[in-house]
Amino acid sequence: MNLLKGKTAVITGGARGIGKSIAMKYAKEGANIAFIDLRYDEISVETENDLKAFGTICKGYAANVADSEAVAQVVSEILKDFPTIDILVNNAGITRDKLLMRMTEEDWDMVINVNLKSAFVMTKAIQSIMIKQRHGVIVNMSSVVGVSGNAGQANYSASKAGLIGFTKSVAKELGSRNIRSNAIAPGFIETAMTKQLPEAVIEEYMKNIPLKRPGTPDDVANIALFLASDMSSYVTGQVIHVCGGLNI
């Protein structure tokens, strides 16, 4: 369908998991892809090759997206390799799950920085490009627990709730420049992140998911495609749940 023909997307955490599915979906629809992960390793090379099969320009970069200097550097590299940036997907994320009683200040800071500060740093680094060209799309990866909260995830839930406030504020601030900002709130999605969960926790999730199955990275990527394309041209400041009904 070529929904993103000629567009360039920057995707954080794009080498694997949900980020890779989004990158594949975008490239299939004609987008050039720059993806940024903490490491550039054999998984990044494999993703780069998978993306290139769609015939667009695709390249992986290594940077800590919570570090503003590293981000400034990587964005300048991306702008040497790509004509512009039309789409930003703030997807990189981590967990450090613990009950509050055991959660350290380091657990808190790490998760807030990687999940929330990164969106601030990335958006700040790219917004002037979008403002100048008078168009842009930002997609932030929140979570159902950013709305509902979750025992053992005070740091993670707070970071994901923060992303929702950030998404809505950016939508209000940049809407007049034709820049849209939306968030996705996935539920239980099968990736490396959820593989670490104990069987009992997974069973509990399944009980509460009306569709009675875990989500796939592709389920999330379909919504990320909708939000990046002109099919959602009148949608901004929204949070779209992709969770099989877990939130109802």
Ligand code: NAP
């Ligand atoms: P994942 O498989 O663990 O992948 C996370 C990605 O983020 C990796 O590519 C990782 O790069 C990158 N990353 C981590 N820290 C980084 C940093 N400081 N700088 C740059 N990149 C960094 O995770 P996922 O399950 O696909 O999750 C993707 C997003 O969806 C996350 O924001 C997550 O919170 C959210 N989400 C996931 C679920 C779920 O059920 N899976 C549910 C709700 C929300 P390296 O490999 O180089 O470390």
